Amino acid sequence: MGKIMVQRIFLGFLLQLITLCAADLNRLNIWPMPVSVRYGHQSLYLGKNFVLKTEGTKYADVSGILKDGFSRLLDVVKAAHVIELNFSHFDPSLLLQGIHVVILSPDDELQHGVDESYKLLVPMNPKPVYAHLEAQTVYGALHGLQTFSQVCQFNFTSRVIEVRQVPWIIIDQPRFSYRGLLIDTSRHYQPLPMIKRVIDSMVYAKLNVLHWHIVDSQSFPLEIPSYPKIWDGAYSIAERYTMADAAEIVRQLCSEKRN
Structure with a gap:
């Protein structure tokens, strides 16, 4: 009886843990849910001149695919809101200056089965403060930009774009090649x-x-x-x-x- 009771207690505890984890993940506004997500409980804010950095990338972006994707990211994040925060009086260590994208392949041929994986990191308190996105191809990078837009939201009290639950560590790739x-x-x-x-x-x-x-x-x-x-x-x-x-x-x- 003692062994059976211990097993029941353990299974009950495990079920509660799974339920709590699932409930916690359900509070994340990321769709579709990435393969792996880790996050914290702090906040950063998008700087006034949020920029795209590409130092170290092998992708030349001759056709402007990445540049256009970044412009789209800004449009989605701002969503026509007017940013009213006085950045000159804001702690610089809490301002995201931009996103640093590194693409490992120079090829942008679009075909079925192309590698769409990416890794997204939003660290806390680096100097300077940049989000980091690494992908094998530009198409994975575009998915990473979409995911980054989903962890941003407009704060109607401070009137600034906020990134909550920092630090973020997201590793993702599509489950199905045809979606x-x-x-x-x-x-x-x-x-x-x-x-x-x-x-x-x-x-x-x-x-x-x-x-x-x-x-x-x-x-x-x-x-x-x-x-x-x-x-x-x-x-x-x-x-x-x-x-x-x-x-x-x-x-x-x-x-x-x-x-």
Whole structure:
């Protein structure tokens, strides 16, 4: 009886520990949840001139993929908020001056199976204060920038972008190489702004494949210049896509995949 009782107590304690850990992880606003996450209980703040550093990287960024991804990070983090903190009266050791990105591969060829892993570190009290992001490819670095944006939030009291639960140590890579989403606009017409918002949301969630089901026997809303009457099969005149519309969506999709 004594041995059985000890086993029950141990299993009960283990169950409580797992429950507490799961509850603690559920408080993290990171999606999808990284492979490994460690964090603390302190806070840092984004400096007024938050910059991108690339010293030591092997990736030249000739096409501006990383630069555009960093600009997107700033847009997502600021979310149109007005930063009102007087940085001149703020402790410099609490201000993140930027993020230092090191990419180990010079290649930016985008194909199925590309290495999308990354390591993100937000240390406490280094001098100067920089977040550090290391990835094998630029695409892993872009995922790391998205994760960094998710640990930032606007503080409505101090009116500054805050990084809570510092220090962060995040190691991550996708569980699945194919992470897709289907839009069926042949049966359920969606306006272009809605499709663009879907593409943006895919980037935030680190998805990498969009299947656009644009035509079907029920509805053919796509313009084909060589067959000018074929899009008469759309549900209505207003529920059609011109070739320019389709090209715009493809351009945005390609841009978002790279950014």
